Amino acid sequence: THTYADDYSTNNRWQYDAVQSGCSLSGGQVSVPSGAWFYYKFQGYPLKDDIQLEATITTATTPIIQYSTDGTDWSTAIAASEIVTGKKKIYYLSGTEKKSTVYIRFYSPVGSSMTIQDVSFTMERDISAQVDQIPQVPVGEARTLQITGSGSTKAKITTTFRSRWHAQ
Numbered sequence: 001t002h003t004y005a006d007d008y009s010t011n012n013r014w015q016y017d018a019v020q021s022g023c024s025l026s027g028g029q030v031s032v033p034s035g036a037w038f039y040y041k042f043q044g045y046p047l048k049d050d051i052q053l054e055a056t057i058t059t060a061t062t063p064i065i066q067y068s069t070d071g072t073d074w075s076t077a078i079a080a081s082e083i084v085t086g087k088k089k090i091y092y093l094s095g096t097e098k099k100s101t102v103y104i105r106f107y108s109p110v111g112s113s114m115t116i117q118d119v120s121f122t123m124e125r126d127i128s129a130q131v132d133q134i135p136q137v138p139v140g141e142a143r144t145l146q147i148t149g150s151g152s153t154k155a156k157i158t159t160t161f162r163s164r165w166h167a168q
Contacts, residue, residue: 001158002044005120029115032063032108039105040121041071046100048124051093053078053104055119059085061112067096068103077104080112088118 006013011025022036032038042051053065062080077093096102104121108114137143147157 002123007118029117037107043101045125048126051096052122053091056088056117059114063108063112063114066105
């Protein structure tokens with residue numbers, strides 16, 4: 001699982017992680033005025049399903065959420081009519097399944113606008129191509145995992161163990 005979240009309480013992540021034109025972050029929200037946009041770029045193994053976005057978005061008229069695989073050609077993932085204004089809601093970004101590199105753009109066409117109070121993206125990635133790199137623990141044995149880091153970054157580490165079945 002590949003996740004990314006920002007509550008926009010500071011400008012620490014947004015200013016580095018998002019590419020924007022005409023947008024601003026202030027007071028715990030990103031403003032996307034008429035004709036403005038910002039996007040995130042996610043890369044990795046192919047997605048098993050559409051990206052899940054949980055966000056609080058306040059809209060005026062018809063802003064949309066788009067996706068692209070090259071950062072140039074954009075397709076609608078969430079239409080303006082699907083955005084529930086002012087409430088935290090889960091959206092599934094249709095069209096993103098099976099893609100490796102995905103750009104997600106919050107876009108306000110001329111005459112519309114939106115503010116985003118928080119975002120949380122969840123992506124399930126297919127890592128079967130690296131199956132030989134996944135550690136294997138034989139039945140009845142135990143293994144220890146050590147994770148080291150530096151700096152002031154926080155890490156939330158989630159581990160799941162499962163039986164591995166091989167095709168015959």
